[in-house]
Amino acid sequence: MTVLALHAVRRVAIIGCGLIGGSFALAIRKARPEITVTAYGRSQTTLQEALRMGAITDVSSSLPDAVRDADVVLISVPVGATHETLSSMRAHLKPTALVMDAGSTKADMVATAQTVLGENMASGASPEATSHFPLSHFVPAHPIAGKEKAGIAHAEGDLYANRLVILTPSSATAAPAISLATALWEAVGARVIQMDADTHDHVFGAVSHLPHLLAFAYMNGVDPSTIAMGGTGFQDFTRIAGSDPVVWRDILSTNRTEILAQVQGFEQALAQLKSALTEGDTVQLQTLITQASAQRKAWRVPAPLSDSNAIDD
Numbered sequence: 001m002t003v004l005a006l007h008a009v010r011r012v013a014i015i016g017c018g019l020i021g022g023s024f025a026l027a028i029r030k031a032r033p034e035i036t037v038t039a040y041g042r043s044q045t046t047l048q049e050a051l052r053m054g055a056i057t058d059v060s061s062s063l064p065d066a067v068r069d070a071d072v073v074l075i076s077v078p079v080g081a082t083h084e085t086l087s088s089m090r091a092h093l094k095p096t097a098l099v100m101d102a103g104s105t106k107a108d109m110v111a112t113a114q115t116v117l118g119e120n121m122a123s124g125a126s127p128e129a130t131s132h133f134p135l136s137h138f139v140p141a142h143p144i145a146g147k148e149k150a151g152i153a154h155a156e157g158d159l160y161a162n163r164l165v166i167l168t169p170s171s172a173t174a175a176p177a178i179s180l181a182t183a184l185w186e187a188v189g190a191r192v193i194q195m196d197a198d199t200h201d202h203v204f205g206a207v208s209h210l211p212h213l214l215a216f217a218y219m220n221g222v223d224p225s226t227i228a229m230g231g232t233g234f235q236d237f238t239r240i241a242g243s244d245p246v247v248w249r250d251i252l253s254t255n256r257t258e259i260l261a262q263v264q265g266f267e268q269a270l271a272q273l274k275s276a277l278t279e280g281d282t283v284q285l286q287t288l289i290t291q292a293s294a295q296r297k298a299w300r301v302p303a304p305l306s307d308s309n310a311i312d313d
């Protein structure tokens with residue numbers, strides 16, 4: 001028993017219909033109007049807003065109801081809530097369903113899926129025999145798209161257009177599940193690549209998680225009486241500090257080991273600048289700035305994202 005091909009998908013369930021889930025719902029409704037899209041979440045206000053926006057076709061009153069008939073399930077809750085969400089839905093999923101998460105950290109998601117769904121494999125019983133959902137149908141995904149504003153009100157139907165989506169399948173993931181996940185993200189306009197979960201967490205630790213941590217630290221440390229005068233440099237540097245606290249608490253916590261290692265590298269770079277300033281070594285100061293400036297000038301927005309404005313993740 002395997003997952004369906006995209007043309008046969010009739011029902012998608014969104015669990016956590018905020019910025020990322022709501023945007024996927026809007027986009028798949030536009031790309032594939034024949035697909036019904038249901039959603040389940042904590043707040044009725046969110047679900048009713050998603051219905052009003054046309055992101056979903058109906059609201060599910062419980063998690064089992066949401067996933068029972070779904071061919072595809074997208075879990076788009078903060079990463080810290082994924083374990084409980086996957087555990088609660090496990091017994092109610094169709095064995096042929098595809099389940100994806102959209103979390104910003106991936107090694108933790110692979111481990112969570114292994115913990116929650118892996119025992120089905122360990123028991124040796126086939127999914128058909130046990131009606132258990134197979135680990136092979138879980139595909140971890142990370143859309144490199146978003147913004148610093150959370151919630152369904154900020155969802156956009158073209159959020160994924162021309163953006164990268166990274167899949168981090170494990171050795172347990174079935175090829176047809178990867179194919180359907182790829183087809184779905186491509187249907188909403190994204191370009192899909194694959195990466196192993198640890199590499200993903202190293203890369204996004206560097207280009208996303210560490211910059212968010214530094215932006216949070218800067219905002220907490222800066223003299224508040226000065227910021228009213230902030231110009232475009234302040235605006236560019238601090239935009240991501242306005243990100244959702246729960247979403248980012250969970251991202252930083254689940255990629256903690258990688259981020260802490262990268263903080264050490266940052267501290268060394270900061271210490272070099274601090275030392276040059278302390279010693280009044282303007283030659284060294286200019287050398288360090290030249291090195292940073294050259295590195296930044298050589299950077300190009302990755303090709304599929306080149307016409308985008310905000311590229312958060």
Ligand code: NAP
Binds near residue numbers: 142
């Ligand atoms: P969001 O707008 O705050 O949406 C999160 C959704 O999850 C909301 O619908 C919320 O329900 C629900 N939720 C929150 N806490 C929950 C809990 N403890 N249990 C069950 N449901 C809960 O956040 P988002 O930006 O869409 O982020 C969702 C996921 O996408 C996260 O894993 C994040 O790492 C990932 N992601 C985010 C971005 C980005 O730029 N924001 C980019 C790529 C990936 P209510 O509406 O009922 O409160």
